[in-house]
Amino acid sequence: MARDIVIWPHKVLTSPTKPVTDFGPSLQKLLEEMAESMKEAEGIGIAANQVGEPLRVALVGREDGTSFEIVNPQMLEKKEPVTMEEGCLSVPREWEKCPRFHRVKVRYQDKTGEWHELEAEGRLAHVLQHEIDHLDGHVFVDHLSSLKRSLILGRMQKLQKAKARQKS
Template sequence: MRYPIVLYPADGLRKKAQPVEFMTDALVELLDDLYETMQAHDGIGLAAPQIGKNLRVAVVEIDEGDRFDLIDPIIIEQKGEDIDVEGCLSIPGRFGTVKRADEVTVRYFDREGDEVEVTAYGYLARAFQHEIDHLDGKLFIDQLIEEIPADKLEEYMEAHADD
């Protein structure tokens, strides 16, 4: 089921999401709904608060077929730093540079309830951090270094392609 995206400044985006207590069929369905909604909006990640569900659940897929279903994710290690452009489905039309760790190790439960640990680099690491921030009630605009007007985004990306 596709959900509408909760848009900033809705209060629910600033609340810390509640941990998942039990694996249920409804939780697996929520993961599929998040994924379907993310796909419909051309996103690479979506957290449950962005569809009005106050649970520590998110999905990420930066490469087709490489989907991560994150239940109660936490970052257990981070290294390095990288500054890159971000946007957000909940804040359409706003873009800017944000500093994030270049490498993160994330521990979470998958859709089968198994504990998983993944070390991610670069863009995937950034996506994990962005979605986990949503679960903590934080938004990318809280960490903006430089805001980039939407009409200048393509020009900015071309100018910084080799960064």
Template sequence: MAVKIIRQIPDPVLRRKTRRVLKIDKSVIELVEDMMDTLEKSDGAGLAAPQIGVSLRVAVLWMPEEEPFAIINPEVVKRIGEREVEEGCLSLPGYQGKIKRSVSVTIKCLDIEGKPLRIRAKELLAQALEHEIDHLNGVLYIDHLESPDKLYKIEPKTAEQAGGETPKEGLVIGSPAPPASEDKPPVPESAHAV
């Protein structure tokens, strides 16, 4: 498909609450494929549709050592605990902040085939799910900062830190994404269906 331009702050699309997907048709599947291509190119861990200018409740995630997957119309139904995490975003490259996220979350959503799912996730995956669902609600991680001094500029990774590859700009949750898969994105093993 196609690599899309990632919208950056202050683009107003990032602040809009998204619309629910009513039918998973060819256009939604193409959107997910474009998002996967864009996510792979950016070395990110997650991407929400508004980040490529589309106001639909669709996000894709690509956790370290997992297959990429899409979530459609996700909603958090349960949060447990709280922890301080460092977080960044492809829509605010060059910065990172310390915010509070849940230790674990349970979400309900649809997969790319329209099947209803409940995903129970903890730690990094829980953080990524909350981050992407926030995007779908027009909320950015910087909205969770307790104070401005919790946001700081970061240095881009050196080639050595990036495993010999030239790093992409912008720090995001998690590690760089693994190579793309031609198959439909499944739910990762670290997510537990409930």
């Protein structure tokens, strides 16, 4: 069952997440709910804190439409700065140019707790950086100018109020 996606600047999105220590059924259930939420929102990645869980786990979309989980990821290397157009499920309908890196190297665990290292470039490197930022308590708007960030903040606060009115 899909969960609601949390809208920035909610506190769960601006605080670092906690490491995953339980690789049992509760993690599997969370990953399934995250996958449903990502699919429903037509996203290419999602972090646990975007569905309200402050855990260090994310789903990363590949170019072929599949995705894989990264648990307790660590960014090992970033190379070749680039600027890329970026959006976010937690900052809906907002797209801005964001500084990133073309190549990255990441160490992470899978849903069973096994460790992996991955070197990625292009879109996959972009999605990895975006999702790991979420797990560190950052949203892509943190990379923007204060003016752009404040304009987007105003729109997100209006959206949060509208959603709250719909629920009541």
